[in-house]
Amino acid sequence: MxxxxxxxxxxxxxxxxxxxxxxxxxxxxxxxxxxxxxxxxxxxxxxxxxxxxxFLSPGALGHPVLAFVHIEVTQGHLDEVGDALAAVPEIIEAFSITGGGDLLTRVAARDNGHLEDVIQQLINLPGVVRTRTEMALRERVAYRLLPLVESVGRSAGAQR
The missing domain is CATH 1.10.10.10 (Winged helix-like DNA-binding domain superfamily/Winged helix DNA-binding domain)
Incomplete structure:
Protein backbone atom coordinates (compact mmCIF):
# COMPACT_ATOMS: atom_id res chain seq x y z
CA MET A 1 0.00 0.00 0.00
CA PHE A 55 0.63 2.43 25.38
CA LEU A 56 1.29 0.81 28.74
CA SER A 57 4.48 0.57 30.76
CA PRO A 58 5.27 -2.91 32.13
CA GLY A 59 7.48 -1.21 34.74
CA ALA A 60 4.64 0.96 35.99
CA LEU A 61 2.50 -2.20 36.16
CA GLY A 62 5.01 -3.68 38.62
CA HIS A 63 7.14 -5.58 36.08
CA PRO A 64 10.32 -3.48 35.67
CA VAL A 65 12.63 -6.36 34.69
CA LEU A 66 12.86 -6.79 30.94
CA ALA A 67 14.55 -9.75 29.29
CA PHE A 68 14.79 -11.31 25.86
CA VAL A 69 14.52 -15.07 25.90
CA HIS A 70 15.67 -17.08 22.88
CA ILE A 71 13.91 -20.42 22.65
CA GLU A 72 15.15 -23.42 20.72
CA VAL A 73 12.31 -25.73 19.67
CA THR A 74 12.19 -29.38 18.62
CA GLN A 75 11.68 -29.59 14.85
CA GLY A 76 8.02 -29.64 13.91
CA HIS A 77 6.81 -28.11 17.19
CA LEU A 78 7.16 -24.39 16.44
CA ASP A 79 3.42 -23.74 16.16
CA GLU A 80 2.65 -25.66 19.36
CA VAL A 81 5.27 -23.78 21.36
CA GLY A 82 4.19 -20.48 19.83
CA ASP A 83 0.60 -21.16 20.85
CA ALA A 84 1.71 -22.14 24.39
CA LEU A 85 3.61 -18.85 24.75
CA ALA A 86 0.34 -16.96 24.35
CA ALA A 87 -0.81 -18.46 27.67
CA VAL A 88 2.15 -16.95 29.58
CA PRO A 89 1.10 -13.44 30.66
CA GLU A 90 4.68 -12.23 31.14
CA ILE A 91 5.42 -12.80 27.44
CA ILE A 92 4.94 -9.38 25.87
CA GLU A 93 5.96 -10.40 22.35
CA ALA A 94 7.20 -13.48 20.56
CA PHE A 95 8.69 -13.82 17.10
CA SER A 96 9.90 -16.69 14.93
CA ILE A 97 13.51 -15.90 14.07
CA THR A 98 16.53 -17.08 12.13
CA GLY A 99 19.93 -17.49 13.72
CA GLY A 100 20.51 -18.58 17.30
CA GLY A 101 17.20 -20.14 18.21
CA ASP A 102 13.74 -20.51 16.78
CA LEU A 103 11.75 -17.99 18.81
CA LEU A 104 12.60 -14.69 20.45
CA THR A 105 10.39 -13.49 23.28
CA ARG A 106 10.27 -10.26 25.22
CA VAL A 107 9.49 -10.99 28.86
CA ALA A 108 8.47 -8.61 31.65
CA ALA A 109 8.97 -9.71 35.26
CA ARG A 110 8.56 -8.30 38.77
CA ASP A 111 12.14 -9.13 39.75
CA ASN A 112 14.96 -11.54 38.91
CA GLY A 113 13.38 -14.38 40.87
CA HIS A 114 10.11 -13.95 38.99
CA LEU A 115 12.05 -13.93 35.71
CA GLU A 116 13.66 -17.23 36.70
CA ASP A 117 10.19 -18.67 37.39
CA VAL A 118 8.98 -17.57 33.95
CA ILE A 119 12.05 -19.07 32.28
CA GLN A 120 11.49 -22.36 34.13
CA GLN A 121 7.88 -22.32 32.90
CA LEU A 122 9.15 -21.85 29.33
CA ILE A 123 11.73 -24.64 29.67
CA ASN A 124 8.97 -27.01 30.76
CA LEU A 125 6.79 -26.37 27.70
CA PRO A 126 6.53 -29.47 25.46
CA GLY A 127 8.79 -28.98 22.45
CA VAL A 128 11.22 -26.54 24.09
CA VAL A 129 14.81 -27.80 23.89
CA ARG A 130 16.65 -24.93 25.59
CA THR A 131 16.48 -21.22 26.30
CA ARG A 132 19.03 -18.41 26.41
CA THR A 133 18.22 -15.21 28.27
CA GLU A 134 19.55 -11.70 27.84
CA MET A 135 18.61 -9.03 30.37
CA ALA A 136 17.88 -5.50 29.22
CA LEU A 137 19.79 -2.94 31.28
CA ARG A 138 18.45 0.33 29.91
CA GLU A 139 16.23 1.32 27.02
CA ARG A 140 18.32 3.29 24.54
CA VAL A 141 15.71 3.83 21.81
CA ALA A 142 12.07 3.53 22.81
CA TYR A 143 9.67 1.75 20.47
CA ARG A 144 8.96 4.23 17.73
CA LEU A 145 7.60 4.39 14.23
CA LEU A 146 7.53 8.11 13.47
CA PRO A 147 11.05 8.19 11.89
CA LEU A 148 10.02 5.30 9.63
CA VAL A 149 6.72 7.00 8.73
CA GLU A 150 8.58 10.20 7.86
CA SER A 151 11.11 8.28 5.75
CA VAL A 152 8.30 6.59 3.82
CA GLY A 153 6.61 9.97 3.32
CA ARG A 154 9.85 11.54 2.05
CA SER A 155 10.34 8.63 -0.35
CA ALA A 156 6.79 9.02 -1.66
CA GLY A 157 7.37 12.74 -2.23
CA ALA A 158 10.68 12.14 -4.00
CA GLN A 159 9.12 9.61 -6.39
CA ARG A 160 6.75 12.18 -7.83
Whole structure:
Protein backbone atom coordinates (compact mmCIF):
# COMPACT_ATOMS: atom_id res chain seq x y z
CA MET A 1 0.00 0.00 0.00
CA UNK A 2 1.36 3.38 -0.97
CA UNK A 3 1.58 5.98 1.79
CA UNK A 4 1.79 9.49 0.38
CA UNK A 5 2.80 12.80 1.95
CA UNK A 6 -0.72 13.54 3.27
CA UNK A 7 -0.94 10.07 4.81
CA UNK A 8 2.40 10.75 6.48
CA UNK A 9 1.12 14.04 7.92
CA UNK A 10 -2.02 12.26 9.16
CA UNK A 11 -0.04 9.45 10.77
CA UNK A 12 2.34 11.91 12.43
CA UNK A 13 -0.58 13.82 13.90
CA UNK A 14 -2.29 10.64 15.11
CA UNK A 15 0.91 9.57 16.87
CA UNK A 16 1.78 12.96 18.32
CA UNK A 17 -1.74 13.95 19.41
CA UNK A 18 -3.66 10.69 19.89
CA UNK A 19 -6.49 12.21 21.94
CA UNK A 20 -7.50 14.88 19.45
CA UNK A 21 -10.82 14.69 17.59
CA UNK A 22 -11.09 13.97 13.87
CA UNK A 23 -12.61 17.43 13.40
CA UNK A 24 -9.57 19.03 15.05
CA UNK A 25 -7.16 16.88 13.02
CA UNK A 26 -8.90 18.04 9.83
CA UNK A 27 -8.61 21.68 10.94
CA UNK A 28 -4.89 21.30 11.76
CA UNK A 29 -4.20 19.59 8.43
CA UNK A 30 -6.34 22.04 6.45
CA UNK A 31 -8.43 19.30 4.80
CA UNK A 32 -12.09 18.33 4.85
CA UNK A 33 -13.23 16.07 7.69
CA UNK A 34 -14.62 13.57 5.13
CA UNK A 35 -11.28 13.43 3.33
CA UNK A 36 -9.47 12.82 6.59
CA UNK A 37 -11.91 10.11 7.69
CA UNK A 38 -11.64 8.38 4.30
CA UNK A 39 -7.83 8.41 4.57
CA UNK A 40 -7.90 7.03 8.12
CA UNK A 41 -10.38 4.32 7.09
CA UNK A 42 -8.13 3.31 4.16
CA UNK A 43 -5.03 3.25 6.39
CA UNK A 44 -6.89 0.99 8.84
CA UNK A 45 -8.27 -1.24 6.07
CA UNK A 46 -4.81 -1.59 4.52
CA UNK A 47 -3.27 -2.54 7.88
CA UNK A 48 -1.09 0.55 8.25
CA UNK A 49 -3.02 1.60 11.37
CA UNK A 50 -3.38 -1.55 13.46
CA UNK A 51 -4.89 -0.17 16.64
CA UNK A 52 -5.47 2.73 18.91
CA UNK A 53 -5.35 3.15 22.62
CA UNK A 54 -2.91 3.75 25.39
CA PHE A 55 0.63 2.43 25.38
CA LEU A 56 1.29 0.81 28.74
CA SER A 57 4.48 0.57 30.76
CA PRO A 58 5.27 -2.91 32.13
CA GLY A 59 7.48 -1.21 34.74
CA ALA A 60 4.64 0.96 35.99
CA LEU A 61 2.50 -2.20 36.16
CA GLY A 62 5.01 -3.68 38.62
CA HIS A 63 7.14 -5.58 36.08
CA PRO A 64 10.32 -3.48 35.67
CA VAL A 65 12.63 -6.36 34.69
CA LEU A 66 12.86 -6.79 30.94
CA ALA A 67 14.55 -9.75 29.29
CA PHE A 68 14.79 -11.31 25.86
CA VAL A 69 14.52 -15.07 25.90
CA HIS A 70 15.67 -17.08 22.88
CA ILE A 71 13.91 -20.42 22.65
CA GLU A 72 15.15 -23.42 20.72
CA VAL A 73 12.31 -25.73 19.67
CA THR A 74 12.19 -29.38 18.62
CA GLN A 75 11.68 -29.59 14.85
CA GLY A 76 8.02 -29.64 13.91
CA HIS A 77 6.81 -28.11 17.19
CA LEU A 78 7.16 -24.39 16.44
CA ASP A 79 3.42 -23.74 16.16
CA GLU A 80 2.65 -25.66 19.36
CA VAL A 81 5.27 -23.78 21.36
CA GLY A 82 4.19 -20.48 19.83
CA ASP A 83 0.60 -21.16 20.85
CA ALA A 84 1.71 -22.14 24.39
CA LEU A 85 3.61 -18.85 24.75
CA ALA A 86 0.34 -16.96 24.35
CA ALA A 87 -0.81 -18.46 27.67
CA VAL A 88 2.15 -16.95 29.58
CA PRO A 89 1.10 -13.44 30.66
CA GLU A 90 4.68 -12.23 31.14
CA ILE A 91 5.42 -12.80 27.44
CA ILE A 92 4.94 -9.38 25.87
CA GLU A 93 5.96 -10.40 22.35
CA ALA A 94 7.20 -13.48 20.56
CA PHE A 95 8.69 -13.82 17.10
CA SER A 96 9.90 -16.69 14.93
CA ILE A 97 13.51 -15.90 14.07
CA THR A 98 16.53 -17.08 12.13
CA GLY A 99 19.93 -17.49 13.72
CA GLY A 100 20.51 -18.58 17.30
CA GLY A 101 17.20 -20.14 18.21
CA ASP A 102 13.74 -20.51 16.78
CA LEU A 103 11.75 -17.99 18.81
CA LEU A 104 12.60 -14.69 20.45
CA THR A 105 10.39 -13.49 23.28
CA ARG A 106 10.27 -10.26 25.22
CA VAL A 107 9.49 -10.99 28.86
CA ALA A 108 8.47 -8.61 31.65
CA ALA A 109 8.97 -9.71 35.26
CA ARG A 110 8.56 -8.30 38.77
CA ASP A 111 12.14 -9.13 39.75
CA ASN A 112 14.96 -11.54 38.91
CA GLY A 113 13.38 -14.38 40.87
CA HIS A 114 10.11 -13.95 38.99
CA LEU A 115 12.05 -13.93 35.71
CA GLU A 116 13.66 -17.23 36.70
CA ASP A 117 10.19 -18.67 37.39
CA VAL A 118 8.98 -17.57 33.95
CA ILE A 119 12.05 -19.07 32.28
CA GLN A 120 11.49 -22.36 34.13
CA GLN A 121 7.88 -22.32 32.90
CA LEU A 122 9.15 -21.85 29.33
CA ILE A 123 11.73 -24.64 29.67
CA ASN A 124 8.97 -27.01 30.76
CA LEU A 125 6.79 -26.37 27.70
CA PRO A 126 6.53 -29.47 25.46
CA GLY A 127 8.79 -28.98 22.45
CA VAL A 128 11.22 -26.54 24.09
CA VAL A 129 14.81 -27.80 23.89
CA ARG A 130 16.65 -24.93 25.59
CA THR A 131 16.48 -21.22 26.30
CA ARG A 132 19.03 -18.41 26.41
CA THR A 133 18.22 -15.21 28.27
CA GLU A 134 19.55 -11.70 27.84
CA MET A 135 18.61 -9.03 30.37
CA ALA A 136 17.88 -5.50 29.22
CA LEU A 137 19.79 -2.94 31.28
CA ARG A 138 18.45 0.33 29.91
CA GLU A 139 16.23 1.32 27.02
CA ARG A 140 18.32 3.29 24.54
CA VAL A 141 15.71 3.83 21.81
CA ALA A 142 12.07 3.53 22.81
CA TYR A 143 9.67 1.75 20.47
CA ARG A 144 8.96 4.23 17.73
CA LEU A 145 7.60 4.39 14.23
CA LEU A 146 7.53 8.11 13.47
CA PRO A 147 11.05 8.19 11.89
CA LEU A 148 10.02 5.30 9.63
CA VAL A 149 6.72 7.00 8.73
CA GLU A 150 8.58 10.20 7.86
CA SER A 151 11.11 8.28 5.75
CA VAL A 152 8.30 6.59 3.82
CA GLY A 153 6.61 9.97 3.32
CA ARG A 154 9.85 11.54 2.05
CA SER A 155 10.34 8.63 -0.35
CA ALA A 156 6.79 9.02 -1.66
CA GLY A 157 7.37 12.74 -2.23
CA ALA A 158 10.68 12.14 -4.00
CA GLN A 159 9.12 9.61 -6.39
CA ARG A 160 6.75 12.18 -7.83
Missing amino acids: AVDELDTRILRLLMEQPRTSVREYARILGIARGTLQARIDRLERDGVITGTGP
